[in-house]
Amino acid sequence: MRYGYWLPVFGGWLRNVPDENMDSSWAYVSRLARRSEQIGYDITLIAELFLNDIKGIDAPALDAWSTAAALAAVTERLELMVAVRPTFHSPAILAKQAASIDQIANGRLALNVVSSWWSDEARRYGVQFDQHDDRYARTAEWLDVLDGAWHEPTFSYHGRYYTVDDLVLEPKPARSPRPTIYAGGESEAAKTLIARACDAYVMHGDPAERIALKIADMKQRREAVSAEPMTYGMAAYFIVRDTEAEAQREMERITNVSPGSPGYSNYQDWISNTKLEQQVSLEDYSVSNRGLRAGLVGTAEQVAERIIDLEKAGLNLLLLQCSPQFEEMERFAEQVMPLVEQERTAASRAT
Secondary structure (H helix, E strand, C coil): CEEEEECCCCCCCCCCCCCCCCCCCHHHHHHHHHHHHHCCCCEEEECCCCCCCCCCCCCCCCCHHHHHHHHHHHCCCCEEEEEECHHHCCHHHHHHHHHHHHHHCCCCEEEEECCCCCHHHHHHCCCCCCCHHHHHHHHHHHHHHHHHHHHCCCEEEECCCCEEEEECCCCCCCCCCCCEEEECCCCHHHHHHHHHHCCEEEECCCCHHHHHHHHHHHHHHHHHHCCCCCEEEEEEECEECCCHHHHHHHHHHHCCCCCCCCCHHHHHHHHHCCCCCCCCCHHHHCCHHHHHHHCCEECHHHHHHHHHHHHHCCCCEEEEECCCHHHHHHHHHHHHHHHHHHHHHHHHHHC
């Protein structure tokens, strides 16, 4: 299992807590990133939204790509998974920017390709908002241009959405054969595209038994189109406390999102513009990407046991959220990571 986390570019993850003591500033995220790679975290996901969907659209939100470029220069080991939405970026220009950042990072850049869901954000920023399946058709072409630009000395492409002629991109990315491309989605269009064109599948939070089914389905899709295996990741929100009762009290505190809270209208926009496999409750929406459904709530021993179950289900990567982030990530690294390693070692000796 690799341990990753969402960089707090929005100043927190709780829609019902105005101040989580984790401001959306370069000072905070750079300190967190540098510390995280010292205590065992492998990767950070840098989300891309130009408006803040957690704290409300008037709240600050850091830009993903300028933040990633800066982090590339001040970290040494941490993989930087930067979210990118094709409707907001020309593929040829983004390919150039990404290659440059990957050079700065010595091959530590990765992409999380997201087919946009927030229609109001697109309207405010003057960007075309496609309907669901059209977004994935656009993303398919976008990925074709990206891959061609990264691999070919000269590249031309004529599609429905994008056209480039005699494109030259140098230097290429440092990572070979290319920066890892992560993507998530639960619709048929999303899973078909990801199986064909991406390297890793990232899922919303769910318990191990559901994750196992999703991984089995995606493995079958992948094997039908490629011999290259995929990586499987999942979003998860964790709460680790000394007792289960303390953990449950904390979960109750953070899950009372109600109509009128800053993120509630964005919740409605998200639901109307996505195709999810499961109905999402307001409790689910209290944190991003159904993170609480992963079940990482309880004592360190309980959380470690559930991580082992997820690993047995085929999961390779956890993308964690928590609050306040600096303190809770320290707690997780100190209390949970060693227990998972001990359990894994004991299991390997038993076999």
